[in-house]
Amino acid sequence: MTGKPSLHEIEAAEKKPLWQRLGWLAIIWTGSVLALFVVASLMRLFMNAAGLTTH
Structure with a gap:
C-alpha cells in the first residue's frame, strides 16, 4: 500500500x-492557534525568568 487515498x-x-x-477546518485552525499561544x-x-524584559 502506498499510503495514498483511493x-x-x-x-x-x-x-x-x-x-x-x-x-473540521475550524477545529484544526483553533487548535493550531492555541498551540502557538x-x-x-x-x-x-522563560525569557522573563531569565531577566529579559522590554521595559
Whole structure:
C-alpha cells in the first residue's frame, strides 16, 4: 500500500456536508492557534525568568 487515498475514499470525503468539512477546518485552525499561544507564552515566561524584559 502506498499510503495514498483511493478514489473511493476521496469521493466519500467530498460527499460530506459543507458544514462538517468547515467544522473540521475550524477545529484544526483553533487548535493550531492555541498551540502557538501556549508555546509563545512559555517562551515569554522563560525569557522573563531569565531577566529579559522590554521595559
